[in-house]
Amino acid sequence: MIVVGAAMTLSVLVTAGCTKADPAPPASPSSTQPPETKIERETRLAFEAAEKAYRTNWAEVGRLSMAGGVSQPTKVLTATSTGEYIKATMADLKSFQEEAVRVSGPGSIGWVKPDAFKQTQLTLKACEDYRGVKLIGKHGQTAQPDNAGTRVYIQHITATLHKGQWKLSDYASEQVKSCH
Secondary structure (H helix, E strand, O other), X not given: OHHHHHHHHHHHHHHHOOOOOOOOOOOOOOOOOOOOOHHHHHXXXXXXXXXXXXXXXXXXXXXXXXXXXXXXXXXXHHHHEOHHHHHHHHHHHHHHHHHOOEEOOOOEEEEEEEEEEOOXXXXXXXXXXXXXXXXXXXXXXXXXXOOOOOOEEEEEEEEEEEOOEEEEEEEEEEEOOOOO
């Protein structure tokens, strides 16, 4: 009897799994994209590393700007930037310190996009929005320069492969109305 009961239970379980209410699982979709080539992978990884350096650098500059600037570059700045990029960054951070001003926040990054790529150099485009950021003096007063404009910029950033690491090395800014 136990054998018959077990056989019946097995029969019920097997037939229950084959009803129309439980359709067969769909076939796995096949990829319509060809596999990534070696150069495509190299390019993608380079842009990802450069974007990471940009975002890390941008966050550090924001932190230092909110703290009132610095006179020497931090380890994060030297790890992520070089050349004209770090020179311009440090000029701004030194002026904040010398003028005893800080900013109310870091602003925001609207987007970052890959642009051009060469083996040891690439360019990124980024949109930075500083409309909500205020300059704050040492006595807490807020000030905005008369020529502040829209305070939204498209940054054309050059990154260079430096000892196996992508570092921001130069930039050009273009003032725009918005990041859209």
